[in-house]
Amino acid sequence: MIRVFSAIIVMLALSTAMMGCTQEGDAVYTVRLSPPDMIEQLKLKQIDGYVAWEPFVSKGVKSGGKILLSSNEIWNSHPCCVVAYSEDFSDDRAVRDVVWAHIKATEFINRPENREKVIEYAAEFTGLSRETVSKALDNIKFIEYPEEEKFRTYFRFLGDSKLLKKSINELGFNNEDEFFSSFFRRDIYEEVKKELEKNPNYVPDKYDGSIRIGYLTADLHHLALFVAQKEGYFEEIGMKNIVFKQYPNGVAVMDAFRAGEIDIAYLGGAPATLKRVNDDTKIRIVAGVNNEGSAIVVREGINSIKDLRGKTIAIPGYGTVQDFLLRMVAEKEGLKVVAK
C-alpha cells in the first residue's frame, strides 16, 4: 500500500518537475492555433502574439493586443483567398456564372459610394460590430484575380520548408510552369471581364443546373459571396439550385472537394496550394478574392520584430501564408522560426 502510494507521488513529482522546464532560446517559437483561440490565449498571456487574418486582427486589437506589422508592410499585395472549382465539376458555364457574380460583388464592395452598405453586410455576415468590421475592411484588398507570380513565390517557400510531400513530376507535370497553367485558370475570368467592359450590364446565359458552393464561416474575406447573395446576383443568372456549405477552415474545404461535397469554393490560397500538391486534390483557381488583410498582433511590451526573440507566436497552421509572413520578417532580422 505504502509502496503504491509512494510510487504515485514520485510519478507526480517527476512529471511536474518535467513540466517546469520549458525551453528558452533565441528563436521565434510558433504554435498552431485557430484564430478565435489566438485572441483568447493572447488575453491569457499563453502566447506573446499571433499572425491571423481579419477580422481576428481588429478583434484582437479591441481586446488588448496591438498590431506590430500589417501584412502589406511585410509582403505587399500578398495573395490570400481565392475561388477554386473541382476538376470533377466540368460545367464551365456554371463556373463562369459564379465568376461573374463574384466580379460583380467585388466591384460593388470596392465602390466607395457603397461603403455604408458594405459595412452593414460585413457586420451581418461576421456577426461583429460595425466599428470592428469597418476597421477590418480597411486592411483588406478585395480583388478579382490573384497574381500568379506571388503564388509561385509562396509555392517555392513551401518547397524550401519541406512542406510539400509530392514533387510536381509525381503529380503528372513536367515543370512548374505546366503545373501553374493547370492550377490557375485565367480564361474564364478574362472572358467575363471583357464582356463586362463592353457592357457593364452584361449578364451571362442563364444556368439552371445545381451547384454547391463552399466558404468559410464568418470569414470577412469571403464577403463578396455574401454580397452576391444579398444583391441578388445569383438570381439574376437564374441560379436557383445553389447549396451553400460552411466550413471552419480551408483544410476542411479541401477535404470537402476531395469527398465530392462541393463544386466550387471560396478558400485560402495556402490550403488550396498545400493540399493540391500534398493530397493531389484536383482543383483549379478561377478567381481571386482578396490580397493582404493579415497582421502580426502582439501584446504590450513588444515593439519590434527583434523583440520576438524567444517569444511564442501563434499561426493558424504550418505552411499557411501567415506562417510564411512571420518567417519572412523574422529571418530578415536574423531570427530563426521554429515550432515550439
Next chain:
Amino acid sequence: MTEDRENLQIRILALSFLIIVWYFVSITGISPLPYPHNVAKTFFSILVNPEPVLGRNLLQHSFWSVIRVLSGASIAFLIAIPAGILTGWHIKLDSLISTVVEIFRPVPPLAWIPLAYLIFTGFSNPVQAAQIFIVFVGAFFPCLLSVREFARSASKELIEMARAFGAGDSEIMRYIIVPSSIPGILSGIRIGLGVGWMSIVAAEMLATSGSGLGYFIMVMYEVGGRAEEIISGIIAIGIIGYIMNEIVLKMEKRLMRWR
C-alpha cells in the same frame, strides 16, 4: 513453456493477418492507405530524427503526452484510492458520495474540455492545466469504482470476527479493508491510465500546447499528404498504451505474489 511459445505464435499470426489485410486494402486501392513498409520506414525515421514541419521526433512528442498523463493520473489516484477505500467500507459515506459520482461518471472526459479551459483561465498555464484536468477526470472514476468494489468485498465474517476479538476501526481498516482492496487499486490504476491516455491524445488535438502526439497527428493532417506520419503517430499511441498497461500488470503480479 510450450504454452508461451504457442501464445507467441498466435500473436505473430494475428499481426501478420493485420498486415496482409492492410496490404490488400492499399494494393486494391479500396482506400488510399499507404503501404505498411512505407509507414514502417517513416515510423523508424521520425522516431529519432526530427520531423521537418514541427522539428521534433516522435519520442519527444510521446514524452510530453506521457508526462501530462502521468501528472493528471497521479493526482486522480491520490484522491480516488482513499476515497474508494472509505466509500467501500462506510455505507453511509458511500451513499453520500455515490450520488455525485454517478452523475459525473457517465460524462465522457472530452465533454469537459471547453469547461476546463474556462475553469483554468486564471492559471499560469491554462492549456496545460486543462489537459491535466481532462486526464484527471478520465482516470478518476474508473479507479474510484474499482477500489470501492474491492474494498466492499472484504470478507464480512473476517470483520465480525475481528470485532469480536476487540479490534477497532483503524485496525480493521489496516488489516482487512486495505489489503483486500489492493487488487482493486492496481486494476484501478491500470484502467485509469488507459482512459487518461485516450483523453490526453484527444485533448491535444483540440487545443494546442505545441507538443504531444495528438498535436502531432493533427498538424500532419492539416499540412496534408502525410498519411504515413499520421499512422506512425497512431502506432506510437498504441505502443505506449500497451507498455503502460504491461508495466502495471507486471506490478500487479509481483505485488500479488508478495502478498
